[in-house]
Amino acid sequence: MGLSGGIDSTVSALLLKEAGFDVYGAIVEIWSENSAGGQSGDEREKPWFERACCHLPMVKFLCEEYLHIPYVRIDQKQNFQKKIVDVFREGYHNGVTPNPCTDCNAEIKIKTLIDWAEQQKISYVATGHYARNHYSVRNRLWGIAQALDRKKDQSYFLSRVPEHVLRKVLFPLGHWTKDKVREFARSKKIPVEEMVENMEACFLSAKNVTSFLKREEEAHSSGNWNVTDINGEKIGEIPTGIGLTKGQRKGIGVANSERIYVKKVDVQNKVVIMGSKKDILNRNFRIRDPLGPLFQKKITGNLFVKFRSVMEAVPCIEKGDLRFELSNENDGVTPGQIAVFYDDEQMVLGSGILEPEEEMS
Known part of the structure; x- marks a missing residue:
């Protein structure tokens, strides 16, 4: 059982x-x-092992006092730095918006748990993610589907875990709501109010990507970035565009009479291109690094896609060559993020990394 010290894995x-x-x-x-x-204030004072994502003292306390189970600590610090944090930095320095949580589940957490379980000859791994183990009769597929609690659903973040791995993972909370989880925990006298919850990247809990990347950026860069409109007209200057993402409106550092949004971060020329809401909409998109049965066999039924974990899946159709078309324009097509595909039963059929717009044409 993968434990974080939080209420979901405990329950x-x-x-x-x-x-x-x-x-x-x-x-x-x-x-x-x-x-x-890259934290500030109180967050910086907390050691990382007391964060919501990996709260070692709380895991020890819960295992000994409430769960009464043995537990092990598995060291993946170097792999996490190399495969998640370094890749995260590299993505922003390439002008795209990476998704560290999907990478971490696939490359670090679940992979590590599976490897350890196999060494111990343990049949299954389980986590506290909100997702459902699911079998599609129509397409004859084992996999995962969206959780009953759609507000807490984490199937999006599990979409880069290979199908053969997911067969060995159990998700006990797939049919539970968060309120029910809390109620159950209280009934077992678990200290719910003392348990931290984190729904963001564990190293970005202050929601400040630019601050996290600032020191590295200052070390190899000099001079301000230009901010322009889609026609190339200069709007202003900012210290750096590293850390900004397509669709972002707040925290840019330039004033304008109308609402404007980041359309593109041009790292090579140190330019941030801004546009109206209409300017950041897309109807077509293309992916790379496809994963899942959608790209391996014939799938029947309607196809839906999500570009963010919190959005409702929207209809789309395949156009060939890893290109897709949406039924309506959407502002979520952000290069570097994950496109996750679902069927009518909310089952994950596959995923891919969104390409920059110039690669879509």
Whole structure:
């Protein structure tokens, strides 16, 4: 059982115990105790092992006092730095918006849990993610689908985990709501109010990407960036465009009489191109690095896509050569982010990384 020290993984462990499973806890360590990251204020003062994503003292406390299960600590600090944090930085320096949580689930957390379980000859791995194990009769596929609690659904963040791996992963909370989870935890006397919850990248809990990247940017860059409209007319200057993302409106640092949004971050020329809401809409998109049965076999039924975890899946059709067309224009087509495809039953059929607009034509 992958444990974070949070309420969801704790309740999942309890449910598995009550169902008759022999449960072993495991926490994947991804930060060293002296990691400072890019945080400020109170967040900077907290050691990384006391963050919501990997709260070691809380895991120890819960396993010993409430769950009564053995647990192990699995060190993945170097891999996390190399495969997640460094790739995250590289993405922004290439002018795209990476998605570290999907990468972390696929490359670090679930992979690590599966590898450890296999070494111990343990049949299944479980996590506290909100997603449903699902079998599609129509397409004869095992996989995952959106959770009953759509507000908490995390199928999007699991979309880069290969199908053969997902067959070995259980999601006890797939048919639970968050309110029900809290109610159950309180009934078991678990200290719900003392447990931290984090729905963002663990190293960006202050929601300040630019600050996180600032020191590295200052080290290899000099001079301001130009901010222009879509016609190339200069609007203003900002210290850096690194950390900005397509569709962003606030925190740019330039004033304008009308609402304007980031359309493109041109790293090579140090230019941020702004546009109206209409200017950032797309109807067509293309992906790279496709993963999932959608790209391996004939799939029947309607196709839907999400570009963000919190958005409703919208209809789309395949156009060939990894190109797709939406039924309506959408502002979520952001290069570097993940496009996750679903069927009529909200089952994940596949995913891919969104290409820049110039690669879509």
